[in-house]
C-alpha cells in the first residue's frame with residue numbers, strides 16, 4: 001500500500017515523512033507538484049529511517065543515494081545517529097561523505113555490512129535490479145552483496161516489467177584490453193533479444209573518449225529489444241566471458257525496495 005506524503009490531506013496514514021517535506025515552500029499543500037528529485041529524496045529519507053546508531057553502512061552512488069548520504073550526515077550532526085561507519089561505493093560518494101564528515105572505512109576492515117542504501121536504474125516485479133548507469137556497478141555489487149539488509153530507493157519511473165524493459169542500458173564493466181572484441185561477444189550472446197552493445201563514452205553518444213570507471217575499466221552498455229529470459233542464465237553467460245569484470249544485473253540482492261511516486265511511498269520486501 002502506498003503511504004501518502006501528506007497525511008493531512010491525502011488520508012489518515014501517519015507516514016513518518018513530514019508533511020511538507022516535498023512541497024516547494026511557495027506552493028499550498030493542495031498543489032502537490034513534485035519533481036522526480038522530490039520523489040528520490042522522499043524514498044531516500046524513508047530508507048534512512050532504517051539506520052541505527054552503531055551500524056556499518058554501505059553508502060550508494062547516484063542522484064537518489066546522494067540524498068540518503070546527505071540525510072545520514074544531517075542526523076549525525078544533530079546527534080540523532082552516532083558511531084556510524086560508512087563504506088562508500090564510488091569515489092564520488094567517498095568525496096561526498098568526506099565533505100560531510102561521515103566516518104568511512106572499507107571492506108577489508110568491515111567485511112560485513114549491516115545495511116546498504118542505494119538507487120537503481122530498473123527494478124522488476126521480483127526486485128531484481130539494473131544498476132550502473134552511473135558507472136559504479138562493480139564497487140556497488142562488492143559492497144551490497146555482503147550486507148545483511150539492502151534497501152533500494154527509487155522513484156516510480158524505475159519500475160519495469162522485465163530487466164532491460166526500459167530500453168535503456170544494462171551496463172557491463174569490461175577490461176580495456178580488446179574491448180571491441182568483448183563488446184561483440186556480449187552482443188552475440190543476446191542476438192535473439194536484438195541486443196546492441198555500445199562502448200560508453202564521455203559526454204554520451206558520439207563521443208570518442210571512453211568512459212573510465214573508478215577501477216580503470218570501460219563500460220559496454222547493452223540494449224535489448226526483447227526480454228532476455230532467465231536472468232541467472234544470462235548472468236552466468238556474461239560472467240563466463242573473459243574480459244568481463246562485472247555486470248549491472250543485481251539479482252536476488254535487494255531485501256527492500258522503497259518506491260516514491262505520485263501516490264506516495266510504497267515499500268516492497270523480498271518474499
Ligand SMILES: O=C[C@H](O)[C@H](O)[C@H](O)COP(=O)(O)O
Pocket residue numbers: 060061062063064065118119120121130131132133134135136137140
Ligand atoms: O552507477 C550508478 C548506480 O548504480 C546508481 O545507483 C544508479 O545508476 C541509479 O542512479 P540514480 O539514482 O541517479 O538514478
